[in-house]
Amino acid sequence: xxxxxxxxxxxxxxxxxxxxxxxxxxxxxxxxxxxxxxxxxxxxxxxxxxxxxxxxxxxxxxxxxxxxxxxxxxxxxxxxxxxxxxxxxxxxxxxxxxxxxxxxxxxxxxxxxxxxxxxxxxxxxxxxxxxxxxxxxxxxxxxxxxxxxxxxxxxxxxxxxxxxxxxxxxxxxxxxxxxxxxxxxxxxxxxxxxxxxxxxxxxxxxxxxxxxxxxxxxxxxxxxxxxxxxxxxxxxxxxxxxxxxxxxxxxxxxxxxxxxxxxxxxxxxxxxxxxxxxxxxxxxxxxxxxxxxxxxxxxxxxxxxxxxxxxxxxxxxxxxxxxxxxxx
Numbered sequence: 001x002x003x004x005x006x007x008x009x010x011x012x013x014x015x016x017x018x019x020x021x022x023x024x025x026x027x028x029x030x031x032x033x034x035x036x037x038x039x040x041x042x043x044x045x046x047x048x049x050x051x052x053x054x055x056x057x058x059x060x061x062x063x064x065x066x067x068x069x070x071x072x073x074x075x076x077x078x079x080x081x082x083x084x085x086x087x088x089x090x091x092x093x094x095x096x097x098x099x100x101x102x103x104x105x106x107x108x109x110x111x112x113x114x115x116x117x118x119x120x121x122x123x124x125x126x127x128x129x130x131x132x133x134x135x136x137x138x139x140x141x142x143x144x145x146x147x148x149x150x151x152x153x154x155x156x157x158x159x160x161x162x163x164x165x166x167x168x169x170x171x172x173x174x175x176x177x178x179x180x181x182x183x184x185x186x187x188x189x190x191x192x193x194x195x196x197x198x199x200x201x202x203x204x205x206x207x208x209x210x211x212x213x214x215x216x217x218x219x220x221x222x223x224x225x226x227x228x229x230x231x232x233x234x235x236x237x238x239x240x241x242x243x244x245x246x247x248x249x250x251x252x253x254x255x256x257x258x259x260x261x262x263x264x265x266x267x268x269x270x271x272x273x274x275x276x277x278x279x280x281x282x283x284x285x286x287x288x289x290x291x292x293x294x295x296x297x298x299x300x301x302x303x304x305x306x307x308x309x310x311x312x313x314x315x316x317x318x319x320x321x322x323x324x325x326x327x328x
Contacts, residue, residue: 016052019045019067026074030081031192033234033270039078046071054102065102069095069111076114080121083275083312088118106142109135113154120162121276123317132159149186150193153179157197160204169207176201192235195224199239206242211250218243237266241281248288260285279308 026041049068054061076091096111116131132155139151160175179197187193202217218239225235244259260281267278286301309317 014048014051016049016064016067019048019071022048023067023070023074026078030074030078032229035078035081035270039075039082042071042074042078046075054098061102065098066107069098069103069107072098073110073114076111076118080114080117081271083271083277085118085121085312089115089122092118104142106138109138109151112138113158116162117158120158120165122313123165125162125166128162129159132162146186149182153182153186153193153197156182157200161200164204164207169204172204173201173208176204190224190227192224192228195221195228196235198224199235199242202239203242206246206249211246214246215243218246232266232269234267234270237263237270238277241267241277241284245284248284248291253288253292256288257285260288274308274311276309276312279305279312282308 022041022045026038026045029038029041046068049064049071052064054065072091072095076088076095079085079088079091092111092115096108096115099108099111112131112135116128116135119128119131136152136155139148139155143151156175156179160172160179163172163175176197180194180201183191183194183197198217199221202214202221205217206214222236222239225233225239229235240259241263244256244263247256247259264278264281264285267275267281271277282301282305286298286305289298289301
């Protein structure tokens with residue numbers, strides 16, 4: 001905040017340098033799981049940058065275009081975190097249009113990746129795959145060193161997640177493993193970005209039926225998140241919920257319920273009570289309740305999950321269809 005005040009004093013509150021600092025603050029807040037603050041900063045930066053036309057001196061246009069695309073990509077990422085995938089698609093599509101028109105080809109990668117993420121969550125799987133693979137080609141042609149490893153890790157992480165969403169764990173695993181290897185090389189084994197890749201690999205391994213390995217990977221990721229951000233962070237809560245699913249699958253129902261009870265209120269605080277991730281946790285807890293013979297409680301949890309799913313994903317999304325079947 002001190003840097004922001006210095007830039008505001010020197011350049012005034014409406015200046016690209018101020019927008020740049022505000023975007024840094026937005027990214028920090030996002031890492032901490034404070035999405036409301038992150039969104040507020042990103043919207044302020046975008047509003048500042050909207051005042052400057054993308055025409056005139058080519059060097060200045062490139063600087064402004066890069067900042068505007070960054071602000072839109074940040075808004076798209078926050079929209080994904082909030083579960084607003086329509087808004088995420090719109091923001092990343094606008095960022096991609098700006099990058100395509102005004103910036104070198106490699107600058108399209110962040111927008112392509114973000115747009116693909118939004119497509120994945122809305123079951124536009126073919127479009128997501130096309131975007132990921134296009135971004136992958138750009139990175140492989142244009143990047144070098146640790147930056148290349150980090151960018152490739154992100155794309156392999158997401159390609160693995162896409163295959164898992166399509167129910168293809170065997171295809172997902174090579175992508176997920178390569179993401180971990182590249183990220184460790186770029187950032188180290190204890191970096192939170194590496195922990196995200198480890199958690200993604202855990203989900204893939206779990207889906208493949210290797211539950212003991214998956215549990216070790218989840219616990220490794222949770223330890224990094226807790227050490228970096230504290231026990232209340234959204235990634236801790238999300239991975240506790242994932243670990244609860246593993247326990248539920250392997251018949252450790254008391255441990256599963258305990259973890260759901262820890263994770264659910266944290267997810268609701270971080271993401272809001274009408275987020276698809278909250279709906280997923282409610283649906284999984286409902287399945288646990290049904291296996292315990294508590295059908296009335298299970299039905300109420302399923303109906304609550306279904307209301308959230310319908311409001312955020314629409315009636316034709318695979319998760320909504322699955323929730324409808326489970327609620328019957």
